[in-house]
């Protein structure tokens with residue numbers, strides 16, 4: 318038996334009989350307790366995958382299994398209990414008149430008792446650094462603050478899997494780093510699985526696995542490190558390696574050995590120290 322939590326089996330999808338196929342024969346698995354990043358150029362099918370994963374769309378061909386259930390009209394409500402999703406545009410997902418009501422909404426829907434609800438609201442707003450905005454109106458927040466609240470709403474219901482579809486796109490670099498740290502620590506405490514969708518390769522260093530989409534097909538399924546070593550291939554499909562990986566290449570060209578492609582600045586620094594200490 319595989320221990321995959323999500324499985325796409327030969328999934329093909331189009332937005333209508335007269336429309337072109339958006340996904341063609343897509344298969345992949347997401348193992349329990351893993352963080353998977355999905356990247357690809359605009360229109361490559363990433364958001365479509367996210368919507369299929371929690372049953373907002375159904376495939377015309379193939380099947381999708383989440384938490385042991387094949388997604389269909391009957392299983393959809395059970396599937397959604399275990400999958401939380403934050404979209405690209407947070408404006409479309411606010412329902413409450415205050416930040417507190419908004420985070421409470423998903424909890425009320427799940428019939429969570431009041432005392433637990435209050436604790437979860439406080440904890441999740443704290444996790445995203447938005448505690449002081451608890452009584453604010455969501456539509457008056459900045460784009461990045463809205464995204465934080467949307468992430469808090471999903472964290473509060475503690476699903477098994479959270480899908481973030483470009484959900485940190487509006488944050489400044491520090492905010493993005495902070496949120497990824499928060500999510501990573503929640504992930505470690507609560508055995509949360511994560512799917513993060515982005516076209517920014519700087520964001521995928523934390524992930525256990527990367528699925529690269531190209532024109533509706535899986536182009537590669539690999540680790541971030543292996544992917545960062547493939548600059549030429551990535552450029553051919555309109556993507557690029559992160560700055561830190563480029564810098565490492567420059568050092569190698571200057572004759573400074575970098576033994577493993579760095580995922581972040583700390584790893585690059587470490588390599589440089591090793592070289593320096595041998596001089």
Ligand SMILES: Nc1ncnc2c1ncn2[C@@H]1O[C@H](COP(=O)(O)OP(=O)(O)OP(=O)(O)O)[C@@H](O)[C@H]1O
Pocket residue numbers: 332336339357358359360361362363364365366516
């Ligand atoms: N509601 C829709 N109706 C018809 N076509 C759609 C719809 N939504 C998306 N598409 C088409 O499906 C393809 C894949 O779109 P999708 O939103 O999955 O891409 P994406 O990889 O998320 O892109 P981005 O990086 O821009 O968010 C695109 O060609 C898009 O035009």
Ligand SMILES: [Mg+2]
Pocket residue numbers: 363364365405482
């Ligand atoms: Mg998208």
